[in-house]
Amino acid sequence: MSNRRNDEFQRALDEARRQDRALGDEGSGPAGGPRVRARLEFGPAPGSGGEARFGLALEWTDEPADRLGRQAPASTDEAPPNLADTPAEIAAELGLAGPVTPDQLASRWRNFVWRNHPDRQPARERDHAGARVAIANALYDRARRELAKRR
Structure with a gap:
């Protein structure tokens, strides 16, 4: 069969x-319609480098621009913004000074990493952003362990 x-x-x-x-x-x-055969080639879009896309990344976030803490630099000659890079300043930026729930902690950490991830920064700021994210990751891990101990 x-x-x-x-x-x-x-x-x-x-x-x-x-x-x-x-x-x-x-x-x-x-x-019954016309037959269309086309060759499509996908390559990098004009101005698709990290610096060109930095502003676009900020445009489609749900957060208002004033909460993001910084904007895309107007030119490559402009000095990078003076962002906190000590553990105490980053902990304050994450809101770890007061009591937090595990959900609040995770949300604050994700928002921080979203705004500061090196892949979303202009080339000249990537090293600094990487250091900030590494500090935030260490603080997040420590806070998570402390919350787990309290349960």
Whole structure:
């Protein structure tokens, strides 16, 4: 029985190919519309480097610009913003001074990393952003362990 199904299937494929070839001669596709064949090439978009996309990344976040803490630099000659890079300052930025729930802690950490991740920063600020995220990760891990001990 399966051999019969295979034969029927093969005949249906052959018939479809014949119809496709016949329609191809007329310049129309299988549905009666024009047949379109195009070669698409995807490459880097103009201005697709990190600095060009930094502003775009900030535009589609849900956070208002004033909460993000900084904007894309206007030019490459502009000095990077003076961001806190000590553990105490980053802990304050994460809001670890007061009591937090595990959900609040995770949310604050994710928001911080989202805003400060090196891949989202202009090239000249990536090293500094990497150091800030590393400190935030260490503070987050420590706070998570302390919350787990209290349970």
